[in-house]
């Protein structure tokens with residue numbers, strides 16, 4: 333096995349030589365957060381593998397075929413309006429970089445071989461999802477958080493669980509040495525231990541990574557996360573807002589918010605004394621890019637520094653859509669900016685390491701809108717806003733940060 337592949341198996345990151353691109357397997361990258369569990373590849377990757385359930389695959393591909401047909405019909409010469417022209421210009425600028433990165437991927441035959449098996453990696457027959465009765469719906473934290481009883485809901489964290497042999501010869505009995513019962517909404521729930529912890533809420537179980545925390549609330553309560561001392565603020569702030577989108581399919585998956593709501597995010601107050609790198613996921617809509625550049629970043633006190641691109645491929649390495657499909661590009665953009673901390677002077681600024689522009693992250697997409705983890709910056713304190721999952725060393729905030737922490741997404745190690 334090549335060194336690059338063995339590094340990939342450990343870290344989930346494959347670096348292409350002389351290139352600004354990396355391939356990421358989010359399953360392996362996320363697994364670094366866990367000691368007793370592994371993320372289940374078959375639960376992470378419900379799409380873009382041939383082996384997916386026939387019904388869904390054909391639904392997705394027939395939808396995308398319909399969409400492509402529509403696109404083709406629409407494509408007949410129609411003059412681009414001013415906004416579309418700017419969007420097209422942005423696309424033309426990034427296009428050669430994406431093609432070059434994609435060529436790097438397609439040259440790595442060893443990696444392509446590994447990619448085709450990513451969904452069936454590890455023994456998925458031991459998936460914890462087996463313990464969930466088929467058809468049991470996932471908990472809707474978004475809805476539960478809105479009901480009047482929300483302040484009464486509690487989560488139980490079971491620390492130091494161990495298996496004890498069953499005297500009757502049946503399956504082993506789980507024993508917990510400490511249980512903590514905490515409000516699940518509008519409360520910082522913390523696992524400060526060096527091991528992941530299993531938690532229970534209503535009839536479902538969740539995995540909480542080591543040294544991580546979540547705060548589950550509506551946007552209206554985010555100010556509760558502002559530290560009293562900015563020395564306890566964050567050095568990396570990743571934000572994936574629920575932007576309003578024309579796509580009907582996305583509308584039903586989570587609630588969205590009009591752009592002006594995001595102006596009130598307290599980015600400056602969440603920033604560490606030594607400053608923060610802010611990473612914001614944006615869609616390819618030109619109107620949104622304009623809003624971020626002209627209104628949002630200035631309102632947050634963020635100075636733009638670089639753009640990264642997430643190129644989405646299928647298990648065979650091909651892009652999920654034609655690169656030039658106007659409304660369904662196979663890539664998304666992560667805008668990076670710097671927010672100054674209170675203790676930053678000009679010396680501090682000149683010392684801060686510049687972020688390289690136009691880096692490309694290639695991966696096979698997971699569930700709808702699920703982004704690959706972007707945590708390779710090694711800052712001390714990280715927070716994800718509008719999170720649906722947890723990562724070791726991070727605080728996750730949003731109205732459903734436990735969504736992908738349910739046991740059905742894991743395999744017991």
Ligand code: SAM
Pocket residue numbers: 474549550551552572573574575586587588589701702703704718719720721730731732
């Ligand atoms: N980054 C996430 C991932 O990779 O899975 C996806 C985040 S998704 C684009 C946006 C999230 O914001 C959804 O979980 C949605 O429920 C949440 N959200 C929507 N309205 C919210 C609100 N008013 N307060 C807090 N979170 C909200």
